[in-house]
Amino acid sequence: MELSGNRRQVTGIALVAVVVVAGVLLSPKFLIEQVKHVKQTPLLAGGLFLAVYLVRPMFAWPTTVVAVAVGYVYxxxxxxxxxxxxxxxxxxxxxxxxxxxxxxxxxxxxxxxSGERFFDTTGDLRGMIASRLFPVPSDAVSAAAGLSNVSDGSFLLGTAIGEVPWMVVAVLAGSSLDTLSLDGIEDNWMLIAAAALGGILLLAGPAYRAYTDDQ
Structure with missing residues (x-):
């Protein structure tokens, strides 16, 4: 059993390394160029986006990048x-x-x-929503939740709720573009600050209770 666990860890570390390398070698600009070619064919664009969402974690592309492209087309x-x-x-x-x-x-x-202690303090759903609101890589949050045994329901619902502000801004930005570009999307400091503040407020109650319990 221990050998099997060691093999899984080695395989997992190797997979993380592959994702990092792939993310460095293949930038989101590749996606942008393909989207420009299919903008006038919504069904073809839908197939492209489905494929992109399935492989996106392998390239560690930000979810907002794809959302901008989706807004640009639809x-x-x-x-x-x-x-x-x-x-x-x-x-x-x-x-x-x-x-x-x-x-x-x-x-x-x-x-x-470490993740289990965090989610035990916050609760799975609250912890997932707050984690999504913070401006940290989406796939890192997903992996941390998986390692922490967060339930499927809490993960899916928490992800959906927490990603709403990021998706709204990204899709609106994409829909307003005459020419698809990612300039400025990831430098929207007002959105980053507002979302982070929302995450902090969600965690304030559980953090205070945990603090008082330790006194």
Whole structure:
């Protein structure tokens, strides 16, 4: 059993290394160039976006990048639900993978124990919503939740709620563009500050209770 756990950890670490390398070698600009070619064919664009959401975790592309492209093609009415559903589906893949590689020892075991303490304090749903509001890489949050044994329901619902402000801004930005570009999307400091503040407020109550319990 221990050997099997060690193999899973080695495989998981190798997978993380592959994702990092792939993210460096293949930038989101590749996606942007393809979207420009299919903008006038919504069905073809839908197939492209489905494929992109399925492989996105392998390249560590930010979810907002894809959402901007979705908004550019479909506009806000269709683009927002499409981007939100695609983001939740895409986030679920590293969550499931991390849960598979979760073991009781080694680096994944320590990360899982730390995550479990966090979610025990906040509750699975509240912790997931707050984690999504903070401006941290989506796939890192998904992996941490998988290692922490967060329930599927709390993960999916918390991800959907927490990603709403990011998707709204990204889709609206994409729908307003005449020429698809990502300039300024990830430097929107007002959105980053507001979302982070929301995450802090969600965690304030559980953090205070945990503090008073320790006194």
């Amino acid at each position: 506009g806000p009415v269709v683009g927002f639900p499409a981007a939100l559903c695609g983001t939740v589906m895409s986030a679920y893949l590293p969550f499931v993978a991390a849960r598979y590689f979760r073991v009781d020892s080694g680096i994944f075991g320590r990360l899982g124990d």
